[in-house]
Amino acid sequence: MERRLAAILSADVVGYSRLMGVDEGGTLERLKACRRELVDSTIEEHHGRIIKLMGDGALVEFASIVDAVHCAAVIQRSMPSRDQGVSEEQRIRSRIGINLGDIIVEGDDIYGDGVNIAARLQGIAESGGIFISGTAFDHVAHKVDVGFSALGEHRLKNIADPVRVYRVLLDPSHTGKVVFAPRARSRGIALLPLVGLLIATIAAVVAWQWPHKQRASIAVLPFANLSDQTQDYFADGITDNLIADLTRLSKLDVISQNSVFAYKDKPHVLADIRRDLGVRFVVEGSVQRIGDLMRVNAQLIDTESGDHLWANRFDRSEADVFAVQDSMSRQIANALGLKLTPSEAERIARPPTANLEAYDYYLRAEQAARTGRRSLMLEALALFDKAEALDNGFAEAFASDAHATAYVWRSAYDDVLKSALARKRPTTRQVARLPSIPNYHRLMRSSPSCRSWTDVTSRRSPRRRRPCRSAQPIPKPTWRWHMFK
Template sequence: MERRLTAILSADVVGYSRLMGEDESGTLERLKACRRNLVDPAIAEFHGRIIKLMGDGALVEFASVVDAVQCAAIIQRKMACYDQNTSEEKRIQFRIGVNLGDIIVEGEDIYGDGVNIAARLEGIAQPGGICISGTAFDHAVHKADVGFSSLGEQRLKNLADPVRVYRVLLDPSQAGKVVAAPTRPPRRRLILATLAALLIATAAIVFVWQWPFAPQRPSIAVLPFTNLSGDPGQDYFTDGITDNLITDLARLSDLDVISQNSVFAYKGKPHVLADIKRDLGARFVVEGSVQRTGDQIRVNAQLIDVASGDHLWANRFDRGADVFAVQDEMSRQIAEALGLELTRSETERLARPPTANLEAYDYYLRAEQAARTGRRSRLLEALALFDKAEALDPGFAEAFAADARATAYVWRSAYDDVLQSALARKRAYDKASRALALDPDLSSPYAVLAVIQVVDRRYEPAIASAQQAVSLGPTDAEAYMALAYVQLISGNHAEAVAAVETALRYDPNLSAIDRYTAGLVFYLQRDYTKALDNFERARDGSPGNGEFVTPLALAYVRAGRLDDARAAVAEGVRLQTGRDCLAGWRLGNAHFRKQDLSFILDALREAGLPEWPFGFKGDERDRLNGDEIATTVMGKLLRGKTEPSQSPALMQIGLDGKAATRSATQMMTETVSVNGDLLCEQSENAFGRADCGPVYRRANSPDETGYTYVNSTKVFYFSPVK
């Protein structure tokens, strides 16, 4: 089963049953002619895919919301003057609804709320008119040659939640306008305006009088519970109790919860309430301990008011192996102590165990602990543990979601030695889709899909996925950072800054990779002070990782600190054993807008980052042109050695470009081609992108190799084997 975000157009014929009753054959002929001459060409023009044709309507999928709205507008404008020779009562008219939403794909058909909402919107559209959802409006406004009239939130048939609805204004004179539809008869406006002004004034007086005492949403930090089992091997289980309590409390609508990443910075360290209040902004703290002996679990927990130091609640839970009962009861009692009134759905969700299989749950907790380290060896271990949890319980939605998140981290970090890029992308996409099929209310799978989509340059679906992640996880810092990344790549820098600042409210101690993203956001927004602060925090959060050292040079260059910039580049290159280079940045960030990528590369070039790995520099007088490269390498076995270890390497290239590469550390298949005067390798690594570079003759070679091929990851000295 596949899930994806897409634009859906639903159309039907107004009064179809009446038309068929009055003139069945004539109606069918006119409808077929209308589709053939008008509807089908419009759908083709705007790259739509017809999912199904019903007797009186159609369901069409578009990759772009703007295309869907433009197509609907073209159809309705042309229909207004179509078939003028037919009497008014026999003339065909369409109603159209457009939605951007999540769908389930099975074969050639699509299902889900995304489709249902489009159909309901079509049902409330006027004859000859178009209604679109708020999600579609957000992406089409000012991009389609139409106007919009807001109809506010509407209750649609068989949908639990209201939907923002906009009517499309087809008159060309209204293109680009956004107006609010009147909701009251004009004669009542003066009375209502006067009453509203009085109410606002009264409310303002009350607010000013009560302001020091006005209630605010409580914020809470769940500090890592202490493992009292006497066995460090049980840390994963204790961390799991902390994690799941954070997750349960974060699902409560009236509570702000500090993220897991920030609170785990306190693990194993003494903490002072005043420091927690200052650093995390939390009003309340939960702390506790876990003791696990055999099948027995004892959990002690307490809720503390940070300002006063008062203990508002404390309890001890002794259970057998039913860890889920402990978590449910603890979450509900904390909510009650905070004075929160849980909705029925919140109560039901707290009581719902993530899995009935305790062995699967154990593997899941171990996998989460391994993934949290971010280390390559532990990430490989984590993926194997997730596989075991999912095999034991194929309905374990949280395991699939966590698997998708960890795999996406591997993919985004280009850890091809853990899992090749193409395989990691597919795994992350499949696991996220599976998690949403099992539990559509999960936030993190949408965040994963958003990052994948934006790297694939599917900007509109990426923004919609990220916004859905934020909607489902309103206190989830990872969701906001996914939104920040998507807006950054899409070129919406101000929106990216807003998302970062919101994420920092819920996670003041962002992970290194998120701090790096934040640094790029502020850098492209030209706020170099904040950019440098975030780049420094990324470096400090991942010591010894050269990937987070070189970016410091960006902010240093723009701040005029060229010596510091060159020192940062030198240190980054050293930590990455010479592999860091402009070609690598260019390839790894090819999904950025050209002007943004140029602004990054120009600074790194000024800071002294070399073009090629290991500081390689070729002499242009020795460089081969495209024809010479093809003659030298295509259909040949290339034997030689690679930097930096000078280890032996072979590359077998067929005349058709199919190739295999083998070295002391790597063996892979790929496709080789000549593009202009560059030799290109394309494999399942590097996001599946072609990695291209020049080939040089080796004048005065100290060994038997006659040529050098260089790209973003290698320097290969070789000679064709005769």
């Protein structure tokens, strides 16, 4: 039995039976023309493989989830223009579901939950819409010119576990945006409003009698780079590491890196951020690097009142970068009234490496890998190698290296993968340090190949509370199975 990880696209025509009833011959001709002139060529351009074609739908396999989502977006954006001059009841509209998951391959056919989830997502998608799973979103966010709206967890027919669902926002004005709905709503549950009213009433009574302090939620916006463009990677690194440090605090919910980087180099309004990300507090700042010196400005803002709760400027040598990050995290926690536990304080104070040159290579590699572009992935992997060579105990570098290699493999960048694997060396000895990396438990769970190992490890090390939208949603420690498969 052959298994592999793949991106699956399931599509069908909305109201196919009704369309055939209105004009059978005309509908068939327009469907054939749509396939011939749009669908088939778009799938081919995005390296898709058509598995099945039904009268009103299709099942397509892609090696890259980025290609799958981009293909779906092109198709859905192009469909309306094909129906100009056609009456409303005869217009052809499709709905698409996309999932990234493990599939079973038998001959030319594919099976398994990876396929079934895509089909179920297609079934709940809106006319002209695209729904994708949480695993797909984790790997495609900000890599395609679309936005996303989180719809929460849904129970899908014949799927054992709830599935995180995201709606793809096709309007160009939403590109790069991630909208979190205040409450996920399931379809087809007639009693949901009544149940919701009952829960709200009980909660109000309990809150009135036993008031409690709400957990603080925070978003760290990308720090502005006030130096030349070549220093972008350093400013992004300050942002990433502040997110990672704050994620270590058990009483703080931190918005993910993927979500906040949608605001990079864009004007923003606090009220919009509060609404879109659902946060009470925002950290913003800037970084200026001149030679061996750096200046970091940061401020903490209450999005409800607009008040500045804390602000500071750090003029230090770049050799003190870890001390600056440690100080910022502690001062922000103090401004929020959070008391650090000894273990939290120790984790924040622990630098990822003592070698600043290795750290610089690591930050450059992270910036290149974040793009997901074939042309930059080999550069990223080479930079990770340099960081690892300078400090073979740099666990974060090994983790990011493994993740980038796995992404290259999943994206079918064969030339890059061949070059990458030719230089790889075993990293097993770094696994012992993985639990110290932020979001280690969640990151490991997100990789199917690591779940069995994670189940064992999670019983041996303390498990921290995982925020709904915690930092770094892209899985990093996708270890030796992906590296040496």
